[in-house]
Amino acid sequence: MKSPFIVSSSVGRKFVMSISGAFLVLFVTFHAVMNGVALISAEAYNWVCAVLGANWYAIAATLVLAGGVLVHVGYGVWLTMQNRKARGSVRYAVTENSPGVSWSSKNMLVLGLVVLLGLVVHLTHFWAQMQLVELMGGHENALGLDPADGASLIAFVFSKWYNVLIYLVWFGAMWFHLTHGIWSMFQSSGLNNQKWLPRLKCVGNVWATLAIGLFALVVVVFFIKSLL
Amino acid sequence: MENKLMNLTLKVWRQKNAKEKGGFETYPVEGISPDTSFLEMIDILNNKLIHEGKEPVAFDHDCREGICGMCSLYINGHAHGPDSEITTCQLHMRKFRDGDTITIEPWRSAAFPVVRDLVVERQAFDKILQAGGFVNVNTGGVPDANAIPIPKEDADESMDAAACIGCGACVATCKNGSAMLFVAARVSSLAKLPQGKVEAARRAKAMVAKMDELGFGNCTNTGACQAECPKGISVSHIARLHREFLSAKFKD
Structure with a gap:
């Protein structure tokens, strides 16, 4: 049987990287905005955490997301x-x-592997203490917190200087990865031309800086709060 | 202009044939004028080697005016040497300094195997062209040139892509050994013209399939190909290749 072009053709494989990458960029953007909520209100952030708990739609989205990561990394x-x-x-x-x-x-590839490594640490810190606990039927995580109490968990994780350091290095790798990845996702799916080439590169840099900047801001603000 | 003669050290890749292992040989060359072209400088070296009873260095060259795409050479870490938007034959020794050591290597890519010394086999490009890089023309009377109006911007973009001389600098430079810029230039130059539109879908699919079959790598948008292309062909043509290919595939 002839394999489909997304497997057999170099342009098709590039297209898969582009689409899976675009999906992850959208997720990262959503995640950054969601984290930003924690800066404004702990209650609002915990409401978001509760919505994204062990609900069927959140579980389905998590599975799709994991699939996207697997496809992107695998390819x-x-x-x-x-x-x-x-x-x-x-x-x-x-x-x-x-x-x-x-x-x-x-x-x-190297930047992507650093991002993946950081993701494992991040999932251990947060997902394993939140959605996973709920999935296992628990009402309290290893820290003795309500699994939907994301605000307290953030405050705990980012009170440790070494976690702040690990996350900032991780964000750095992600920023570099995104500055090439965002304009590339347009280029690889054919949505580019001579005029838009420099524009899309600029959009990619701004987008990556805003999203990663917001992630870093949350981490730094919670670390400073822990010192006060 | 100062016209001081230069003494240089050349580190040249020598390889007897495709099967034997190659290695670098070091040769001093003396009294080189800054106005000498790079290939003339190798001619001078070869003349010296022949007089010494040694094998001259094999290298590709033909027109020596930057249009045939025959010359190659990876010079000091750059395809076609340190100058921009020129081929090796147009590179002059004034780009180097007296006492410099110049490392000369053949194109490196699995799809471009070394034949001898600095000569590589680039037939893979011909095979890609044979797969679809042409327009079929039915025989008959000569059509009037003005019968098919083409907007100026389209004609310009088509000609920019058609400037590709098929030298292979894009493949040689790409860390992935990808031929995407070459294929994109061919597909793009024809896609922008009404004459090329008829076979556009078949062309994009056939040329990409042949490129993959011949063992070229996958493009990762580094843009090194565009930076080293002697004709300054833009990676935006690669985006058009993707559009042509993906729309053809989705229509299937």
Whole structure:
């Protein structure tokens, strides 16, 4: 049987990276806004946490999201392996940077793996203490908190300096990944031209900076609050 | 302008044939004028090697005026050397300094195997073109040039893409060994013209399929190809290739 073009064709595979990436960018944007709520009101944030608890729609969304991550990571690793093979076994003795080529564009796999590693830590800190507890039928997490009390959990996690450091490094990797990823998702799905090329790169940088900046702001604000 | 003769050290990749392992050889070259072209400088080296009874360095070249796409060479970490938007044959020694060590390597890509020294096999590009990089024309009388009006912007964009000389610098530069810029330039130049639209869907699918079959890598939008392309072809043509290919596939 002939495999579909999203598997067999290089343009199709790129399209899968683009669509799965776009889905993750939307999620990251939503997550950043959701975190921003915690800066304004703990009650409002906990309401969001309760909505995203062990409800069928939240569980379904979590599964779809996990699927998106798996597809994006799986394709990323697969494509990189193919690309290394295509590059050949003998490497250049001398390499220099070409003008206009961003550092992140050449290091997407490494940046992506750092993002993934950070994600594992993040899920242990939050998801395992919140939705997972509810799924297991618990009413109290390991910290003795209500699993829907996200505001207290944030305050606890970001009172530790080492967590703040880990998260900021993670956000840094994510920022670099997004600055290349956002304009690339348009380019890879064909939604780009000469006029829009610099515009989309600018949109990508602004978008990544706003989303990651909001994530970092929440972490820093809660750390400072813990010191007061 | 100062016209001081230069003494240089060349580190050149030498490889007897496709099967044997290659390695770098170091050669000093003396008394090189800054107005010498890079290929003439290799001619001078080869002349010296022949007089010494050694094998000259094999390298590709033909028109030596930047239009045939035959010359290649990865010079000091750049396809076609350190200058921008030129081929190696148009590179002059004034871009280097007296006493410099210049490393010269062949294109490196699994789809472009080394044949000998600095010569690589680039037939893969011909095979991609044969798969669909053309317009079928029915025989008959010569059509009037003004019978098919084409907007100026479309004609300009088509010509920008058609400037591709198929040298392979994009593949040589790409960390993924991808030929996407080459295929995009061919598909894009024809897609912008009414004559090319008839076979647009078939062309995009056939050329991409052939490119994949020949072992080129996947594009990751680094843009290194555009930076090193001697004709300055933009990666925006790659976006058009995607549009052409995806719309053709979704229509299937």
